[in-house]
Amino acid sequence: MSAETRSARAHAASGAVQAGTGGIEHRWLVVALVLVLALAWGVLPDFTITLLNYIGLHALVALGLVMLTGVGGMTSFGQAAFVGLGAYATAWVCTAPEVAAALDGLPPAVLPWAGLLLGLALTLVVALALGAVTLRLGGHYLPLATIAWGLSLYFLFGNLGFLGGHTGLTGIPPLTLAGVSLADPRALGVLIWTLLLLAVWALHNLLDSREGRAIRALKSGRLMAESMGVDTARQRTKVFVLAALLAALSGWLYAHLQRFINPTPFNLNIGIEYLFMAVVGGSGHLWGALLGATLIALLKEQLQDILPKLLGMSGNFEIIVFGLLMMLVLQRYAEGLWPTLAGWARRLGARPTPPRLPAPQPLPVRPLPSPGTVLIEARGVTKRFGGLLANSQVSLDVRAGEVHALIGPNGAGKSTFFNMISGVDDPTEGEVRLMGEPMTGQPSRAFARRGLGRTFQHVRLLGQRSVLDNVALGAHLRGRRGWLASMLRLDRHEEAALLAEAMRQIERCGLAEHAHAPAASLALGQQRIVEIARALAGQPAVLLLDEPAAGLRHLEKQALAALLDQLRREGLGILIVEHDMEFVMNLADRITVLDFGTVIAHGSPAEVQRDPRVLAAYLGDDGSGSVA
Ligand code: ADP
Ligand code: MG
Secondary structure, three states, X not given: OOHHHHHHHHHHHHXXXXXXXOOEEHHHHHHHHHHHHHHHHOOOOHHHHHXXXXXXXXXXXXXXXXXXXXXXXXXXXXXXXXXXXXXXXXHHHHHOHHHHHHXXXXXXXXXXXXXXXXXXXXXXXXXXXXXHXXXXXOOOHHHHHHHHHHHHHHHHHHHOHHHOOOOOXXXXXXXXXXXXXXXXXXXXHHHHHHHHHHHHHHHHHHHOOHHHHHHHOOOOOHHHHHHOOOOHHHHHHHHHHHHHHHHHHHHHHHHHHHOOEOOHHHOHHHHHHHHHHHHXXXXXXXXXXXHHHHHHHHHHHHHHHHHHHXXXXXXXXXXXXXXXXXXXXXXXXXXXXXXXXXXXXXXXXXEOOOOOOOOOOOOOOOOOOOOOOEEEEEEEEEEEEOOEEEEEEEXXXXXXXXXXXXXXXXXXXXXXXXXXXXXXXXXOEEEEEEOOEEOOOOOHHHHHHOOEEEOOOOOOOOOOOEHHHHHHHOOHHHOOOOHHHHHOOOOHHHHHHHHHHHHHHHHHXXXXXXXXXXXXXXXXXXXXXXXXXXXXXXXXXXXXXEOOOOOOOHHHHHHHHHHHHHHHHHOOEEEEEOOOHHHHHHHOOEEEEEEOOEEEEEEOHHHHHHOHHHHHHHHOOOXXXXXX
């Protein structure tokens, strides 16, 4: 059993425990935490307030990294540079004589806010530019690129004369908010923590939405998400910019807390520390950012005190111990410490806040083409992988209201053909039309938008997410609400509708009892059915199924056949790749047979079963025996 499956099963087990109504909801725990912090704020010693302020500032950056790295799967070592952009922008605006001259007449209290605007705008531009270049890089190249620009920006800060070089800038004024001075760290801390908690709230909302499902697919399911209509490149850029803006915000607050800045806190070491915070806290969990920032602040603090006494000399030894501890923690808690903490809380009676959704709004409905309409038309599709001819001059069409089966031995080129007609890959030659529209060069999300739904031979589900969540991603294109609406919870009617639609398809596919279980906890055959439900949630006109019956038991196969038959009667066009000949022969209206990438037969099940070339392909050259 894979680690993912194992932990998914554990989640499923804990889900059963959570289903009870006893215990405290998470939301009340958060409220209690905020209240305690608010009440204690006035009486905590200065020293603690300073520590909490730094924790808040670091957590803002780590929060962006949780989104970027933990959720979105893009590792960045360079976030400290964005913190620097935010800090230097406001420091320059507030201290440069040119700016003072240009903004002559404006009250000085406005300057820090102008600095904030400049910092965010600058960060936006820089992040968009860096994102355009680096986010396309795969594998280890992206993290390496973040190191490169992290270093570049750091040296830029130190070498620009008007930013004070390595000495930096001093005399940065305190913030004033609605006439109140935030010169006292205790006062500024209120703003820091308010912004941090607001950011947690907004990001929590974002992740719990249509857009959140798309974001969660970025890490391991980009190809799948594209087939559900998600523009994954755009989502990646947005997450990247979001993380950068949070870092810049932290930098702005830092500059007005510290009141002087130099390049040191924006160097690569600190960038690595931010990443540690996100990863140690729990890279996929928003609260993990707070936990990580707290732990690392406390640890550094302690180590700086203890180590000199222990070793009898001073130096940067804490960095070494720090690194070793980090390795130990990650070895023992690969998902960070937050899941462990959450597990303790669960044992003490905490339970997730149940979703409260309003009445669903109606979703757009796509009228199905009339029976017999040609939905997919492939003409002379050829695909070469180097010297290998995976598809050779394959022509085939799928009409509304029919089940068309594509069969052939392993390696015949069936999955390759699926990729050709769903935009996952482009044919070397030939043309594919969808609903009469030529689709050459279009991405798979354009196919989804025009009414194509598909499943994958190798199941592509987000294993840790619930079946419901996975299926709802299939309905992505039927929703409109974007990031901002999701963050502000303005998407609830639509979200209710998307989840209701997902639930309807899950019930229709006979998986209602598993709706809230993590997808990876289901048997592989059932996971294939989840993929069908996900495709149906997009309300497709044409459905491509790659070996949907593999791994199903006899009764489950019958249920699947009944479902596909019903879909056919509703007017869908279905193209199915399947190895179970009994299943195919009983269900299909027409069959196309591929062998070595070439169509060797085409016709009704009866015709195909008699075809000597088919018999030869399946049974060797002697041709004895039958396909069924
Ligand atoms: P089927 O689905 O009918 O079993 P496939 O379409 O998966 O067959 O594969 C057809 C042939 O193309 C096989 O020989 C396979 O090894 C090859 N092939 C498939 N995808 C690729 C790829 N991305 N690069 C190189 N060869 C590939
Ligand atoms: Mg295949």
